Amino acid sequence: MAVYTDINEIDLAAFLAEYDIGGLLSYKGIAEGVENSNYLLHTEKGSFILTLYEKRVNRGDLPFFLGLMQHLAGKGIDCPLPVHQKNGAMIGELAGRPAAIVTFLEGMWMRRPTVAHCQAVGEALARMHLAGLDFPMRRENALSVSGWRPLWDNAKDRADEVEQGLAAETEADLAFLEANWPSDLPVGVIHADLFPDNVFFLGTRLSGLIDFYFACTDLLAYDVAVCLNAWCFEKDFSFNLTKGTALLRGYNSVRPLSADEAGALPVLARGAALRFMLTRLYDWLTVPDGSFVVKKDPMEYIRRMRFHRQIHSPVEYGLVLKGVDA
Amino acid sequence: MAVYTDINEIDLAAFLAEYDIGGLLSYKGIAEGVENSNYLLHTEKGSFILTLYEKRVNRGDLPFFLGLMQHLAGKGIDCPLPVHQKNGAMIGELAGRPAAIVTFLEGMWMRRPTVAHCQAVGEALARMHLAGLDFPMRRENALSVSGWRPLWDNAKDRADEVEQGLAAETEADLAFLEANWPSDLPVGVIHADLFPDNVFFLGTRLSGLIDFYFACTDLLAYDVAVCLNAWCFEKDFSFNLTKGTALLRGYNSVRPLSADEAGALPVLARGAALRFMLTRLYDWLTVPDGSFVVKKDPMEYIRRMRFHRQIHSPVEYGLVLKGVDA
Known part of the structure; x- marks a missing residue:
């Protein structure tokens, strides 16, 4: 609201x-x-x-x-x-x-996106990345890896209120991500918040992308990792491999991920989950009940973090590697 | 919201x-x-x-x-x-x-209605009353005088939390209104909630009436009294006689109030103020903070009740009596 x-x-x-x-x-x-x-x-x-x-x-x-x-x-x-x-x-x-x-823009956002919607959003994301390559302005991503510790410092003392042990678990994740965050991948304008409510469809045709108010200059593959988190998990937090495959196939059909980008997907997806967990946790702990800001449950992203921690290869997200394909 | x-x-x-x-x-x-x-x-x-x-x-x-x-x-x-x-x-x-x-319906509701808007709403209300005369269905007004005491019984013990002395003041008003409520005035379909947010304008032209979800069968003049409360008070609770005159002139130009209806306006207006005060008071005391139901201040209507209590003639609302006019 x-x-x-x-x-x-x-x-x-x-x-x-x-x-x-x-x-x-x-x-x-x-x-x-x-x-x-x-x-x-x-x-x-x-x-x-x-x-x-x-x-x-x-x-x-x-x-x-x-x-x-x-x-x-x-x-x-x-x-x-x-x-x-x-x-x-x-x-x-x-x-x-x-x-x-x-x-x-006419169109509806999908409360229940299907595989076809995931493929379409992958394609649209890649097209947006290509179209943004010559955009001359720059904006740092305040919510990338260097921005997470300050958010965490404001929340960690109370994190165990959400779930016992969450403070230690998140501290370890954050340390891992700070040590292993990739720095040499292709950079450009990313949407950084391409959740289902920011993508409109008319039937299965994607009719528009909206809400560019988190857009910034960052690793393009990170935007793909955000979308994997946003589009490919079911309500029970299971990862839908068919949706992941469709999203990555859609993206690759327009802008193929490089081998380095593909290899970085597990850490990028883990980081994206942490990023949304941290802002949700911060709001959860600091926004008063009854405020008109809707507070979303940080646990939804803690569950995703745990999933990504066990992923060793982008193939597990559904990426079809070159040479393996066909 | x-x-x-x-x-x-x-x-x-x-x-x-x-x-x-x-x-x-x-x-x-x-x-x-x-x-x-x-x-x-x-x-x-x-x-x-x-x-x-x-x-x-x-x-x-x-x-x-x-x-x-x-x-x-x-x-x-x-x-x-x-x-x-x-x-x-x-x-x-x-x-x-x-x-x-x-x-x-296209149109905007007026956050700051002018005299011209008040005249237009008076005309539209009268036209709605005439158009509704042959509507065959009936619905009792659950929020007319007989419905006020049950509401009050649920709120009176805590009324003094809003303002010291409010319980006794309201009890006296309610008893007065129960004893003096008119019963022999023309009856028909009334809107019963024709506040500015339910009336759309394009410029000064009234483009539509909406939200008929309090509509019922009741005294037509009571609807006029609701509108005097809803449209003719300023933010400082002063009664704007120019707006009252315009609203009543608009109404009378389409459906002239009878002498009995005109004479009853002070008691009807006092009752209308009490009706909105009571539902607001009830919400104020019972709806939890932070609910999406917007809680409106009952004091706005207590101030109006006090004003109406001192009115002895509809002329004080701006009504131009026949014979006195011209």
Whole structure:
């Protein structure tokens, strides 16, 4: 759920006067996105999303996020296109917050993705990676390996409240990942949060990628590892090898993973699970009950960490190695 | 905020197969309405609202609410029109809840209504009253005078937690209203909850009335009294006589209040304030903090009760009495 900020019609009319999107017909706060307030606008020219950036988003990062969407859309990637104000700006201010308007993408996110959806998301991720290679801006990934220890330091004393022994278990994982994190793999723009709720489909056709507000410059294969975590586990935390195979086949069909990238998948997937576990744990321990921020269970990612710890080869995720194939 | 129930694409597709509204393009949970879960659907045939009725709504009342919208829309009132399933039904089931689809109305609700909006809502209310006169179904108002004491009995022991002395003050008001509630005024279908968030405008033109889920059969003038409470007080609880005048002029221009109805306005307005105070007080004391039900401050209506207690003539609300006019 996310409508943290209500907008009144007077402020909104003044804001929209800066745009050339036709007369406003309606605006509805929508319960999607966790970090920001989102409104679905109907205007005489179509449907748009208006986002108010709440305090968890760093204002200085907005040109990267919005510039990236514009860059990707220009390369044919189906993603929201930022709408420029008459003065050329992509970022305005509304209700005391930075605000932007992007085009609305039709499509539904899959609560129950199938194998076909996993293959499509693999393909789309690879296309996004290729399209982003010449994007000129850079943004460090604050939530990559170097960012995990500070998060952990804020949570570790209370980690055993979630499960007895979790503190020692996580400490060991973190030390392992810090010592073994790859550094010489191909780098580019990654989405970094390509969960099912950020991918729209019309039937089995992927109609768009949304929510680039964690996008950054990092190892491309790490984005694949995030998707393995996000798309290929069932609700009982079992890994669905058929989905993993489909996702990796989709990715490889557009941008084949190098042998080094493939070999690093187990450690990258373990790190991705730790990354989501840590932010969830942090929220779990620090966000007050009853806040409108939805608190997600960190245990879902501890279960994934344990799975990845036992993986020795990317073949176990479903990757078909060259030479072995056919 | 209200999306209590998430819907998955499989259940939704099965539900929509019963309708002839074209292929589904998107569905977004929207943060409007307090009692139910609402989704904005885009289909190949346009925009629709899908409502899942949560437990606060009595399933047996749905034929009245949906039948009323159909009746009113058929008489030219701008309100959502229920969409029938292929088998003729207006009510289906989705995610274990009764569910219905209605047409989407463009328009914005006014966070800051002006005098012109108040006049328009008065006119629209009167038109709705006339259009409802031959609606054949009946529904008692569970939240009229006979329903207040049971609510009060559940809250009175803790009322002084809200403000010292509130218990005695409310007890006296309730006794007065029970003794003086009018019974011989014109009766018909009333909206009973026509607050600004249930009235849409495009500019100053009223584009629709929504949310008929408190509608019932009761004194028509009581609905006017609800609107005086809902539309004509400023944020500092002062009564805006210009807005009151406009609202009553709008109403009278379509359906003139009788002398008896006009004379009863002070007691009806006092009762309407008590009704909203009581349900807010009940929620305030019983709904846990952090629930997704938004708890509204009962003091806003205690302040209105105090105002109405001092009113002796409808002229003080802005009513222009016949003969005095011109």
